Amino acid sequence: MYPVPTSMSPSRVEAFTACPMAFRFASIEKIPEPPSAHMTKGSLVHRVLELLYMQPATARTIQSAAQAFEQAVSEYQLDPEFTMLALDPAQEQAFFDDCWSLTQAYFAMEDPALVREIGLELRLEAQVGDLTLRGIIDRLELDADGKLVVTDYKTGRAPGLKYEQSRLAGVHFYSFLCEAVFGQRPAAIRLMYLRTGETITATPSAQSVKFITTRTTAVWKAVEKACQTGNFRPREGALCGSCAFQPWCPAFGGDPSLAAVEAPLRFRPMAPA
Numbered sequence: 660m661y662p663v664p665t666s667m668s669p670s671r672v673e674a675f676t677a678c679p680m681a682f683r684f685a686s687i688e689k690i691p692e693p694p695s696a697h698m699t700k701g702s703l704v705h706r707v708l709e710l711l712y713m714q715p716a717t718a719r720t721i722q723s724a725a726q727a728f729e730q731a732v733s734e735y736q737l738d739p740e741f742t743m744l745a746l747d748p749a750q751e752q753a754f755f756d757d758c759w760s761l762t763q764a765y766f767a768m769e770d771p772a773l774v775r776e777i778g779l780e781l782r783l784e785a786q787v788g789d790l791t792l793r794g795i796i797d798r799l800e801l802d803a804d805g806k807l808v809v810t811d812y813k814t815g816r817a818p819g820l821k822y823e824q825s826r827l828a829g830v831h832f833y834s835f836l837c838e839a840v841f842g843q844r845p846a847a848i849r850l851m852y853l854r855t856g857e858t859i860t861a862t863p864s865a866q867s868v869k870f871i872t873t874r875t876t877a878v879w880k881a882v883e884k885a886c887q888t889g890n891f892r893p894r895e896g897a898l899c900g901s902c903a904f905q906p907w908c909p910a911f912g913g914d915p916s917l918a919a920v921e922a923p924l925r926f927r928p929m930a931p932a
């Protein structure tokens with residue numbers, strides 16, 4: 660009934676698990692969602708840190724971060740991901756102030772001059788049977804022993820203990836990709852939560868890597884079945900409050916068959932004239 664995807668990323672795996680119906684709208688019907696300030700802030704701060712790390716290690720100062728920030732702001736001022744937020748001048752100022760605060764917070768967490776990075780925004784993929792697993796690694800580096808370390812920047816808050824393991828399940832995906840592409844399992848995976856200054860570190864093991872392939876294959880089989888039967892169940896939860904597809908969600912009395920036509924029309928007025 661629907662085309663079966665041939666590739667999965669950590670965010671797609673989590674999206675299907677969180678709500679199959681929202682997954683259908685976004686990943687199967689590919690209805691573009693309006694940007695959110697939260698997501699755009701994350702992209703901009705990632706860009707600042709990417710630009711910072713293009714500098715030689717000794718030049719990675721807060722002054723050079725300020726220049727990287729200015730460049731990223733000028734790039735985003737023309738980007739639909741930002742322009743479609745349609746912020747008024749005061750909101751725009753608050754948006755950029757927050758992005759700069761997050762950049763400054765990064766410097767309180769580590770000294771970028773001491774990091775031995777070997778890759779930035781790395782796009783990796785590996786095959787598991789017929790399925791291609793894909794992921795983007797924010798930063799790959801070497802530790803003092805020459806072992807691989809994956810670092811992932813987060814601009815949201817650190818999860819509570821209850822959700823920590825599920826967040827780490829996503830990052831073990833990266834250790835699987837590293838092992839498949841570079842033949843070496845990372846010694847550590849670090850999630851840096853810039854807003855709260857916390858770093859969560861996971862140590863991948865043979866079991867955690869195997870778990871990722873097992874879990875992803877199981878999720879993919881469920882996606883395949885949903886595509887064949889057309890049964891993408893809505894899963895009501897915390898995400899519903901910010902779900903752009905709620906007007907077409909059967910759990911809220913909507914008709915999903917209308918989303919492909921109506922959603923782009925409804926989302927378009929968010930773009931500035």
Ligand code: SF4
Nearest residue numbers: 678893894899902908
């Ligand atoms: S409103 Fe909730 S249940 Fe419906 S598609 Fe969105 S996340 Fe899923």
